[in-house]
Amino acid sequence: MDIFTNRDLELLTQERTGMCVSLFLRTGVTGSQVQQDSINFNNMLAAIQEELVALGMDRPAARNFIKPARALLSDNAFWQFPSKGLALFLAEGFFRPYRLPIAFDDMLVVAGRFHLKPLLTLLAGDSEYYLLVLSQSKIRLFHGSRFGLAKVNVPGVPEAMKEAVSQEQNEAFQQYQVRPGKGTPRDERRDDENISRYFPQVNEGLHGLLRDKSSPLVIAGVEYLLSLYRQANTYPGLLPGEIKGNLDALRAEALHEKAWPLVEPLLRRRREEAQEELQRMISTGKASTSAPEIVSASYQGRVSILLVSGRRHEWGKVDRSKGATVSHLCRREEEGCEDLYDFAAVHTLLKGGKVYVLEGDPAAKGAPIAAVFRH
Template identity: 30%
Template sequence: MTEINQEILKDLINCQDSPCVSIYMSTKAVRKGEFKKLEIEFKNLLQETEKKLKDIWGYKQRDVDEFLNEAADLAADINFWQKQKEGLAVFISENKFELFKLPIDIYNSTHISQCFNIKQLISGLWYDKKYYILALSPNFNQLYRADRNTIDEVELKELPTNIKEFLNIDDEGAQKYQSMSRAGTASVFHGEGATDDDQEDLLHYLREVDRVIFKELKSKDDYLLIVSDDHLFSLYKDDINSYSNLLEKNLSGNVKDINKKELKEKSWEIVEPHIHDYLKSVKEEFAQLKGSEKISKELEEILEAAYFSRVDSLMINKEADKEGFFSAEEKEIKDINDRENYDLYNYAAVQTILNGGKVYPLTEDKMPDNADIAAIYRY
């Protein structure tokens, strides 16, 4: 199992080994220990898939058995069902078998067409969003990458371990900088016993930390949370920081006094309210553009715009489903046959991603204006 990212999505999108089978299943029953229920539900979804392969794609039983062999093995693996999250996504083609344990609840569904259905999978991309934690102090620095369930150290060879090594000074000298960092911004510049050279050395040290962190994160849009004394954080945030997604609030204290589990839990309390900030801004932009030609809620219009690279942001009701075929030449939806037809909402999402736009699958109650699809155009 791999982490969901844009490269994974594009790999699934580019699969040409039709038929492509996409199976989604809610696994939240794992919380109650209902492993047998999960096994039965998955077998039912496989039977549904088997019927479609026979009826629509003309598969014989032996072909079905071979095609679904790995999935059938999962159904009987009790250890597998004991290690679930909230949802499960499985993708099967002649030369591919991929599965993802999702941190969000999803609805059960099976899809078979010329390409994979990734609508619900995209939800995991946004919900399981990563963030960074920087433990910052004169005596210890460390960058971490985390989400709501995990936390890992990020090794940066250039990141100063501490000010002692950075300035090549003794323990007594290093302690002076630790005291300065706790004294507050005014005291850093005018503090008792702190010379102008001391103050500049501390700033030089912080600028080097910022340089290394910015170099690592500049191409990312994940949040950065600082763990440090309040006064040092204020100095770093106001006068040093170069990274645009630094959170305005820090986790106050010394990371050496917090174990990793506590660090993950305490950092998540601060970060969680911001994780879906992106959606608020997208909805606000959509509302501001009402009445203009830069937005649409019409499926056929959006399919055309997505195909021709005009869609910047796309919101879709992840439970909405409409089978058909979009003709780019005639710029209209057609109903051809069960093999050639596909989920048009998924097609809009796929074309948007391939052309560099962002897709947000939402529940029906979160969609703007109760629409099943809503797009913001680039032009």
């Protein structure tokens, strides 16, 4: 499973020459589905090649264009860690695949820029959260959304506490692994010392991973460890609610069932507050449902809140040299044509605004997009 951050978003929005291929594919989360995923992926690669040829690229050039993506078929390590969805971005001299917790509808878009709207729910203000499961044997970090959880690594932090302490401390740790009621007071002090050294490392690693995020964090584990971690924590998104108990044997699906009820009310409240703010501002001139106006405002960093339909598109040509004005509407296959809703959402996020992707519902007054401007 991969983490998709604002940095990835910024990378994918950079201007590129030639065709940009965006592929979204639903994949299985169990090893038994890997073979079928590989077959589906191979079929989609063939579809990419045919689409490129149909758009004027000669067949040898099209085969060479998709070569980096085709190499994934023989990359066993890549398929060993399945997720619910695969997002792949391919351009001349550029290739990025992401394994993500979204069960995408299969989609292929070949245009002048990458199509990013299916990813926006990962960065939206009403979806993303993290779960940290603590135990004395190991820690597990999960990246979650309304779609479920997927395990991720904390960079630079050993998963097991015994790997993070010195050999002398580790010997004491081995004498006392189960609490409470076992071990001498000295053993318990040593154990506390080991945890007190380890949890700040975990906290620091989380800060490095989540440094551009404000997503809620839920912690889970036995009450004793939860208390010690709260003492070490400095991440502002840590929620007061927590999951108590020994959870070492629980899989991601069961953990999500326990964590989502703690997170969902907060995320739903954020979305409702955004919609209420829109209704207050829509008659004051400080909000809009005009796609061209919103596109320009998002590029200039003037959008505070954006609500957008996840299933609607409007294509147009955007002149960045003139403040991202929309020169005219166009068909997707035209050179330089972009999804205006995609553009507005991406640039709102990159400029520090909040984006809420609605499941096919109009953002306001029947419009598929609406924005509140910064005062």
